[in-house]
Amino acid sequence: MVLRIAIQSKGRLFEESMALLGEAGIKMNNIKRTLLIPAKDFPVEVLFLRDDDIPQAVATGVADIGIVGENEFVEKNEVSDIIKRLGFSKCRLSLAIPKDENYSDIKWFEGKKIATSYPHILNKYMQENGVKSEIHVISGSVEISPSIGLSDAIFDIVSSGGTLVSNRLKEVEVVMRSEALLIATKGLSQEKRDILDELIFRIEAVQSAExxxxxxxxxxxxxxxxxxxxxxxxxxxxxxxxxxxxxxxxxxxxxxxxxxxxxxxxxxxxxxxxxxxxxxxxxx
CATH class of the missing domain: 3.30.70.120 (Alpha-Beta Plaits)
Incomplete structure (x- = not known):
């Protein structure tokens, strides 16, 4: 019996997820250019996917568990169990507008065009605040949208804020805070649940020492x-x-x-x- 875990195939979340598994004694060889690889000396295999594919993969049982950013988990709105908050890859999803604009409150966005890769989260937030905006879905380079006239504002991930500054934008509303989550498909067998419990035990031992x-x-x-x-x-x-x-x-x-x-x-x-x-x- 093997537990399949989905992990982002590149980027900061990939690096931090693999480092955590390594510290927990779960090591792999030849991870480059390989979609699915088994761990050595532990009943786990790792499936490398795009971050936005992980929630669906876990929800449908293609993977038993996954490490995914909370932002992607909430945006995709798939049905899975949150097993543990992992405390790394922290960021926030925020609304940002051109630096020279005067901003008072959320009503500024009434009737405005907002570019984002997270329409589900943004639409819910605007509805909760009684604001009607035009949401333009964009994949990648969201921050340049206002400067080229594609939108009046953006809704995107913010870590340090450096990308906003370099594009003459300012953060005005933090909509949600995100970190890496360990999620699991519903209805795991007892055998796979036992493997997951051992994995969680190891992860907590590593994190307790940090x-x-x-x-x-x-x-x-x-x-x-x-x-x-x-x-x-x-x-x-x-x-x-x-x-x-x-x-x-x-x-x-x-x-x-x-x-x-x-x-x-x-x-x-x-x-x-x-x-x-x-x-x-x-x-x-």
Missing amino acids: GKKYVLLNAPEDKLDEIFDILPGMRSPTVTPLATKGWCSVQSVIEDKRFWEVITKLKASGAEGIIVLPIEKMIL
């Missing part, structure tokens, strides 16, 4: 309570007595973003021999 460091240090026993306040671990720090009387070894996990703040406080509290290690996986 942005965290493992810290080992020596500390005097009379300073332990103070150090515990600095080092909140998964539940509590691990403490082991040392051969030197009155001293202990302390082990814990800290967030990378607080690294220097925590280390400074530990030193001030009498900690010595501090060792910091990266974490590849963390099983909670």
